Amino acid sequence: MSAPSSIGLITSGAFVNQELVAEFGLLPPSFLPLGVGRLYDMQIDSLRKNSTETSPLYMTVPESFDVPAYDIQRLNEKGVTLLPVPDDMQLGEALVYAINVINAYNTGVRILHGDTVLGQIPSYLDVVSGHAEGDDYSWAAIKHSDNAIVSLETFEATSEQNSENPVACGYFAFSSGAELVRAISQARGRFIDGINNYLQRRPMKMEKIQDWYDFGHIQTYFRSRRLVTTARAFNSLQITHNTVRKLSADTFKMKAEAEWFESVPSKVQPYTARLLDKGSQGQRAFYSTEYQYAPNLSELYVFSTIGRVSWNKILTSCAEFLEICATTPGDQPRDDYSRQLMGSKTVERLERFAKETGFDIEHELVYKGRKKPSLLEISRRLETMVSFDPAASSTMMHGDFCFSNILYNSRNSRISVIDPRGYVFSEKCEIYGDFRYDIAKYSHSVDGLYDFILAGRYNLKQDGLYNFDLNFDTSSHCQWLQDAFSEMTIAGVSVSSAEIRAITTSLFISMLPLHSDRPDRQKAFIANALRLYSTLEGKI
Structure with a gap:
């Protein structure tokens, strides 16, 4: 040769x-x-x-x-x-x-x-x-x-x-x-x-x-990452050395996100990206924020080797932000938002997923050799674990508090959030909702390992369409971080409570139809929902 x-x-x-x-x-x-x-x-x-x-x-x-x-x-x-x-x-x-x-x-x-x-x-x-x-x-x-x-x-x-x-x-x-x-x-x-x-x-x-x-x-590093990101996402992001302009044909979504940044109280602003501009560009709406030379938590969780001292600072800053949200009340009852965010939405999306893929959501499942209920039955059981309190007030909410939307500046040991939801009800921009949803989104990254799935760092085995086995290639700090996270209480709510874990599990089910372009991820989400549900079975 x-x-x-x-x-x-x-x-x-x-x-x-x-x-x-x-x-x-x-x-x-x-x-x-x-x-x-x-x-x-x-x-x-x-x-x-x-x-x-x-x-x-x-x-x-x-x-x-x-x-x-x-x-x-x-x-x-x-x-x-x-x-x-x-x-x-x-x-x-x-x-x-x-x-x-x-x-x-x-x-x-x-x-x-x-x-x-x-x-x-x-x-x-x-x-x-x-x-x-x-x-x-x-x-x-x-x-x-x-x-x-x-x-x-x-x-x-x-x-x-x-x-x-x-x-x-x-x-x-x-x-x-x-x-x-x-x-x-x-x-x-x-x-x-x-x-x-x-x-x-x-x-x-x-x-x-x-x-x-x-x-x-x-x-x-941060300048080059900015240039590479721009080259890859020129249709939705325009990035200069000072600004990030986010564009979308979904004009309401852009308006809601921009108004969230405009409306948050002053005590929240140190934890958010700084809004610079908003408007229209052709058929699309946009808003611009200051470009931050900082990694997001998804990158740090999946790919870095930073130690416990750094992660403790990150957890502390995340908790500070969520505490502020939890103690910033809205005018409407919390239940109005809770039922919209965590009520029948999961079952509705599950039915959409079944219609689009042919997956039988009433078929009994198997995870790691053990029988599990169907996806539809699991969704119904999870819904019963979420409490609704007519007397509770709504609170400020980011709405998508996951690791990819949280930047961390190691110089001041503070997080900065991007890409807020900005609404709960269609065509109504507001900063309020249910802060438990933010905690669940947070858990969806820490315990749910969502970012590892997006990065493809998992091993999924299937024996037929309804039999799953899922393992993750996690970083060495993941177990320690999950343990430290499970001990946290934010505004009186334990992040490891059965209720938060139920909401977290339902998130993986409700996002199934949103990833129709990636059937491999959909299968991983199902298997991951089964993994998370398995930790809850004794509490249902």
Whole structure:
């Protein structure tokens, strides 16, 4: 079997710097969160797009990094081989180490730094990608003559450098692994010096890259994430370095969300995104909020390795927000809202799901080998567990208090909520409802592991249409966090009470028809509802 023309290598063999550790925990750069996945998802896709399908891909990781089982499986499915390297190696040394392990001497080596995503990757070898300008960090300038590289020179952030020389932006391709090993070894493991040695033997070209996303520093991470998010969701979001504009043809929904931000009392405002503008854009309504350079709790829960100190601060801030909501009464009885939010809606949506999919909602189910009632029967039982009190007053409510709608600023240890509901009854904008619904939405992320389902980090087995077995690839902190969460009481309501757990379970059932484009998620939601219901059976 002949050797491949080139191999791809993502260099993620060192942990991120302390700024990013404070945000996301101790992670290699390629494992940083990005949306409902990790940075490596985009990196692998871009490398695959610019190489043959049979071209092997490798990724270096620190030897001390305990790669989660799900990531091992996902990388294996993507055809990526992990190469653990000693933690204390500098970049050039790690490259030599990797090439030796792979035995990639008689092939080309295409290198993408682990903190980098490029909009386009050159398809040929002996090339260095360049960008017109760098950031306020150390970088390498590419001196060239008509794109023929003369040399690379490293500069510190404070250095004065001719802006005509592009910056090396994280992608390098070499036609000979053996020559690269020799060049870096002669430079005593220094990567840039090694490239300059390589240039003495093999000419290299510089190719300018328009779209460079740098995730290597705290400021560049959030800026690059903003740009990637904009590119992926241009129909519904328009993001600048200062603002997020949310657009929708559902004009009432946009109006309700905007008016929620306008109407919340001053004591709530520190916990919310700041509304800047609202209006119409063509056939769509919009509102704009300040863009916040902060991760959401979904990313932190599923993908980070932050510790208990950080999570305790997050839980405290969430509880502060919910306490304020619970002690901000409305004029109407709570029951009016409760019955609309948690009454017959679940059964109505379940019937819609059955009509659309043919799933028999009256068929007895099985979960982990144990018989369970039908979905319809479970829904009816859950409804009986929710108390209705005519004397209770309505309270302020966010309406969608789940992890993806909660940002966390580690600098001030405070959450900031986005994407509120803004209404309970159709065509009536208001900030009021039943705060128990917010607690259930909160639990729907913590105990319900909703964000793990969206990220695909679960294993579902089915024996026939009505027999389910579900397991999650949860982070190490999940059990501790769930235990700490279960001990919380907010405005006199225990978050682990049977009533809150019943509402949480019903949420997974009621959202079934809302995910008609993803039958795989619908099955996971059913299995998850059965998992949650199983913890309630003794209390019904």
